[in-house]
Amino acid sequence: MNKAATAKECVAVVGIGQTKHVAARHDVSIAGLVREAARRALDDAQLTWADIDAVVIGKAPDFFEGVMMPELYLADALGAVGKPMLRVHTAGSVGGSTALVATNLVAARVHRTVLTLAFEKQSESNAMWGLSLPIPFQQPLLAGAGGFFAPHVRAYMRRTGAPDTVGSLVAYKDRRNALKNPYAHLHEKDITLEKVQASPMLWDPIRYSETCPSSDGACAMILTDRAGAARSPHPPAWVHGGAMRSEPTLFAGKDFVSPQAGKDCAADVYRQAGITDPRRQIDAVEMYVPFSWYEPMWLENLGFADEGEGWKLTEAGVTELDGDLPVNPSGGVLSTNPIGASGMIRFAEAALQVRGRAGDHQIDGARRALGHAYGGGAQFFSMWLVGADSPAA
Amino acid sequence: MREVAIVAFGQSDHVRDSAETSEVEMLMPVLHDVLAQTGLKARDIDFTCSGSSDYLAGRAFSFTMALDGVGAWPPISESHVEMDGAWALYEAWVKILTGEAETALVYAYGKSSPGDVREVLTRQLDPYYVAPLWPDSVALAALQARALIDAGLTDERELAGIAARSRTAAEANPHAQLRGPVPAGEHLVAPLRTGDCPPVGDGAAAVILAAGDTARRLTDRPAWIRGLDHRIEAHSLGVRDLTDSPSTRLAAQRAGAFERPLDTAELHAPFTSQEVVLRRALELDAPGSTVRINPSGGALAANPVMAAGLIRLGEAAARIQRGESDRALAHATSGPCLQQNLVAVLEGES
Structure with a gap:
């Protein structure tokens, strides 16, 4: 590719807003939910609706709320009237993909300042059955995602010899981290490792406490160019690299434990960001872990550990809040899962870390953080790496 | 701003009811058509973006099936909008403007026949x-x-x-x-x-975008955006x-x-x-x-x-x-x- 053809504009995150994620926001409409997050992102950036040039919105399948292409109805609530509005849908990775589409609008100098937002209001419908509509002549999905992913977790355990205690360690860590995050859905103040280990087995080897909740929630970010970042009232997070990769759902030779698309996506992001040793150079990771075992699996897939070694980092406490590679300081998807927004929350939490604005779950001195999302049958990946310093500064 | 052109366009025959063909079967000949027009192979495409609707397909993540028609292996840089394919083209155009891609494949499909x-x-x-x-x-x-x-x-x-x-x-x-x-x-x-009123029907379409001299190489007369x-x-x-x-x-x-x-x-x-x-x-x-x-x-x-x-x-x-x-x-x-x-x-x- 001809890199000299254009010099990309630097992109900065200057505003972040989330709703308090809960099981059911009966007090607001879908429009009210997204507006709340957008309003908080604007307040964080000290900008107004008039400062926004375009809106990029993402969410998971429309059946989750029972509204077809809901962005049409949300145009007013998001101040998009008279502006461009794009709707991204790339399965579970969508929150990340949405942020990357918005990033490109600024990078390509099509727009100066863009509002990007992702949401899910799962209480409007039933996600499990939204995923399981019967289609003639097609193999039905198993009820919910856990049934699909449990065999791949089992394959990981068999391949690496990981002891079956590792999953509960991840869940125990993430649920404790969530106690420090006021926006997290689950605040289990009396959580213990024993309670996680004693929770019912849902999809062997995944226990109830090792799965994500169903949440109503939205996350919004304001992205802007170098000039916009210079006016930012708070430190911006700079986008150092971003990429998406996809591969088919099923094919002979597919590695469900460590999909090639995930490896390629990480390699692309690291190349853009000049990362050669992710374990040492990255200070915090927000990765998409809907089932506890995906932490060690992604640690390997993303190059933080050699193949077969990911679970050892988890077991040794490396990924704890005070470890040398904190993973999901926010509490992660295991504590908060408005599906379509979960990827964007990972991206936003990574940005909060390098902005130094993560509050009680702040990692001291975080300069570079990775946001990660995946979806479909472990086939769609989106990632970005954000830094406290502007690229090539 | 970077020069970007449409260098190939293909579409299916649009029919009232395509019950005997799946979305992927409807799409594949169209994808092969636009690739053949440019002489490109699927692996030569830098970015792929599509537009479709789960509500037409009657199932969640319907676009994941269509990806099989693209042949996303080795893994590809790919995105999807839950919008008409014209907006997928817009996303691909922006991607090329950033300089991260020289070529892009854009496609869209919809089957209205199964429902009302x-x-x-x-x-x-x-x-x-x-x-x-x-x-x-x-x-x-x-x-x-x-x-x-x-x-x-x-x-x-x-x-x-x-x-x-x-x-x-x-x-x-x-x-x-x-x-x-x-x-x-x-x-x-x-x-x-x-x-x-329009006829109710099923169909698919695809477009290839390319930047600057790549576009000139792929076709005699690019349609510059x-x-x-x-x-x-x-x-x-x-x-x-x-x-x-x-x-x-x-x-x-x-x-x-x-x-x-x-x-x-x-x-x-x-x-x-x-x-x-x-x-x-x-x-x-x-x-x-x-x-x-x-x-x-x-x-x-x-x-x-x-x-x-x-x-x-x-x-x-x-x-x-x-x-x-x-x-x-x-x-x-x-x-x-x-x-x-x-x-x-x-x-x-x-």
């Missing part, structure tokens, strides 16, 4: 106040047509003329579903007659003037449509009355204008939902590639009564 598309589209409406009333897409378009007639901006005779012109033009379009004039018919929802913009309006019909399309006008302004005369306009107007709204917004009836409107027959001849907008861009580009146009406007729409609109200005190299 008029009913399905009611699910796009405000879920609390409007959708529970199930006002269907023809009824809403009829409200718009009535507003136009009441304002003295058109009449049923002019609408019938638009229908006849469109289907006559489609006689030269081998992919169209309605080729040749059809009777004006009875009122479906007054004042719209069956002839004023000189401007591309899209805008959305308020959702509630009650706060809009349905006889006007300010979002189309603004998008056209930003795309540079008014800077020099056009010779062709491919308008995504599923209903005859919507062409009247668009022609006014785009000033296509200005004195001395010689713009040829919808030489493909437009959405009145084939309206595969989610692909019909991308097809307008493809048809306009194909005319430029064939040397039949030097400067064309292509338009796509989404939402009830033209709520969201995209305008592209395409030019051939003189």
